[in-house]
Amino acid sequence: MEPSYTSPPTPPTEAYLGANILVVEDESAIQELIALNLQQAGHEPKLASDGAEALESVRESLPDLVLVDWMLPTMSGIDLVKRLRANERTRTVPIIMLTARADESDKLLGLESGADDYITKPFSIKELNARIKAVLRRRAPQMTEDRVVFKALSLDPGTHRASANGQEIDLGPTEFKLLHFFMTHPERVYSRTQILDQVWGDHVFIEERTVDVHIRRLRSALEPSNTDHLLQTVRGSGYRLTAIA
Amino acid sequence: MEPSYTSPPTPPTEAYLGANILVVEDESAIQELIALNLQQAGHEPKLASDGAEALESVRESLPDLVLVDWMLPTMSGIDLVKRLRANERTRTVPIIMLTARADESDKLLGLESGADDYITKPFSIKELNARIKAVLRRRAPQMTEDRVVFKALSLDPGTHRASANGQEIDLGPTEFKLLHFFMTHPERVYSRTQILDQVWGDHVFIEERTVDVHIRRLRSALEPSNTDHLLQTVRGSGYRLTAIA
DNA sequence: GTTTGATGTGACGCCTATGTTACAGCACCT
DNA sequence: AGGTGCTGTAACATAGGCGTCACATCAAAC
Numbered sequence: 001m002e003p004s005y006t007s008p009p010t011p012p013t014e015a016y017l018g019a020n021i022l023v024v025e026d027e028s029a030i031q032e033l034i035a036l037n038l039q040q041a042g043h044e045p046k047l048a049s050d051g052a053e054a055l056e057s058v059r060e061s062l063p064d065l066v067l068v069d070w071m072l073p074t075m076s077g078i079d080l081v082k083r084l085r086a087n088e089r090t091r092t093v094p095i096i097m098l099t100a101r102a103d104e105s106d107k108l109l110g111l112e113s114g115a116d117d118y119i120t121k122p123f124s125i126k127e128l129n130a131r132i133k134a135v136l137r138r139r140a141p142q143m144t145e146d147r148v149v150f151k152a153l154s155l156d157p158g159t160h161r162a163s164a165n166g167q168e169i170d171l172g173p174t175e176f177k178l179l180h181f182f183m184t185h186p187e188r189v190y191s192r193t194q195i196l197d198q199v200w201g202d203h204v205f206i207e208e209r210t211v212d213v214h215i216r217r218l219r220s221a222l223e224p225s226n227t228d229h230l231l232q233t234v235r236g237s238g239y240r241l242t243a244i245a
Numbered sequence: 246m247e248p249s250y251t252s253p254p255t256p257p258t259e260a261y262l263g264a265n266i267l268v269v270e271d272e273s274a275i276q277e278l279i280a281l282n283l284q285q286a287g288h289e290p291k292l293a294s295d296g297a298e299a300l301e302s303v304r305e306s307l308p309d310l311v312l313v314d315w316m317l318p319t320m321s322g323i324d325l326v327k328r329l330r331a332n333e334r335t336r337t338v339p340i341i342m343l344t345a346r347a348d349e350s351d352k353l354l355g356l357e358s359g360a361d362d363y364i365t366k367p368f369s370i371k372e373l374n375a376r377i378k379a380v381l382r383r384r385a386p387q388m389t390e391d392r393v394v395f396k397a398l399s400l401d402p403g404t405h406r407a408s409a410n411g412q413e414i415d416l417g418p419t420e421f422k423l424l425h426f427f428m429t430h431p432e433r434v435y436s437r438t439q440i441l442d443q444v445w446g447d448h449v450f451i452e453e454r455t456v457d458v459h460i461r462r463l464r465s466a467l468e469p470s471n472t473d474h475l476l477q478t479v480r481g482s483g484y485r486l487t488a489i490a
Numbered sequence: 491g492t493t494t495g496a497t498g499t500g501a502c503g504c505c506t507a508t509g510t511t512a513c514a515g516c517a518c519c520t
Numbered sequence: 521a522g523g524t525g526c527t528g529t530a531a532c533a534t535a536g537g538c539g540t541c542a543c544a545t546c547a548a549a550c
Contacts, residue, residue: 458540461500496545
């Protein structure tokens with residue numbers, strides 16, 4: 001989900017410094033070039049040379065930004081972007097697309113697929129850095145506006161704060177993500193498997209019952225504010241966040 | 246042929262169960278191990294010990310997933326994958342590759358050749374199952390579970406809620422499935438056997454009279470809203486959901 | 491009207507899904 | 521090193537639903 005889940009909130013001015021950036025690029029020359037440059041700029045680049053690797057890397061740790069080459073073996077950059085956008089956990093990670101083609105239609109396609117920005121190859125290092133800064137900077141305030149509200153519940157992914165009925169509630173990272181998921185998908189039943197996929201990331205080897213335990217933890221966090229009844233069990237199916245009854 | 250009740254009203258939690266899985270593996274010990282495990286997980290494994298056998302098996306019936314060992318006699322796993330990917334009919338069948346080698350280049354080669362995922366031997370049964378689930382789930386079509394409406398009755402599988410004449414009714418899992426089945430197949434008589442097959446699954450060993458009891462339970466759930474008369478008994482034949490009289 | 495098989499109905503024990511607690515391993519911080 | 525907070529898992533507790541039976545009632549055939 002948001003980078004702030006894994007790293008403590010940094011002041012907005014420096015939000016774009018020291019970011020974890022995933023570079024998905026199959027041409028190793030370009031890959032190295034970008035990586036080196038990012039390091040010099042104070043970021044921590046991770047590398048992936050195709051879509052599958054990228055997904056795996058993201059599964060392990062959520063980057064603050066993803067740089068994707070349009071042309072990739074096995075899975076196109078666009079497909080990768082779509083996959084990232086489809087998963088709740090990775091939905092909001094900023095993405096910059098690298099493309100050799102400069103024409104408008106491609107640009108549109110890239111942006112429509114969910115990328116936040118795109119750069120046409122060949123590009124200058126300067127330009128790349130500028131775009132990265134821009135996207136990271138743009139992201140920071142956006143996260144604070146990203147406040148999610150459902151009934152008496154309110155989440156602020158930017159500051160990682162949650163409140164119920166006005167009073168602040170203390171949530172661990174996983175509980176936060178779990179509640180965030182339910183609040184952005186209310187009134188619908190999700191199986192333990194689906195919840196694992198969406199909140200933890202897909203194919204992590206985690207017992208389904210672990211979901212129950214986190215539901216329990218979330219409920220007891222909500223209990224003081226009398227909002228725990230919103231999180232309902234649907235026997236035989238899963239769980240649901242609801243406003244009804 | 247009866248209208249098939251293929252999509253359960255409950256979330257697609259178990260959508261990946263009962264899959265036909267082709268296991269292509271020459272070492273019979275591993276083959277047996279995998280087959281046994283798959284059976285226990287509710288799948289139906291088919292076995293092939295080399296590429297030719299695999300192709301033949303696929304020709305007869307299209308599996309939902311193929312597990313291929315990298316190293317095979319006569320035709321390598323990669324070749325098999327390529328063959329499968331080359332044929333229009335088998336192009337989209339999900340493939341998981343088993344490999345003893347763990348190095349990056351092989352991994353890339355495997356994925357490039359068209360496999361959807363790969364597992365490095367030795368692997369845990371747990372991991373295997375997790376990957377299988379993930380791949381099958383990824384393939385599974387997004388079930389657009391729409392609200393089902395019949396007369397004054399309304400079912401929403403997504404939220405797992407049911408209402409009759411506007412008022413919410415409380416149904417257990419089985420009652421929900423039963424009502425969903427009738428609502429998607431109205432005006433038609435079904436025998437107890439057919440109902441068992443469709444709602445419980447066609448492999449269960451359950452007394453036919455059990456259907457009567459569930460009909461009874463469903464009726465009493467519908468009674469408060471005066472909709473229980475829609476569920477009629479057809480003496481000597483079975484039950485029917487009808488709008489007529 | 492009686493017979494006879496089919497269906498309705500209420501109760502009961504079992505089993506599984508879920509709730510809940512405890513614990514051991516980690517990563518992080520000091 | 522030690523402490524702290526969080527995580528995933530196991531183990532135990534509980535509850536709710538399920539399948540079955542026994543008996544009541546009903547409907548058709550005679």
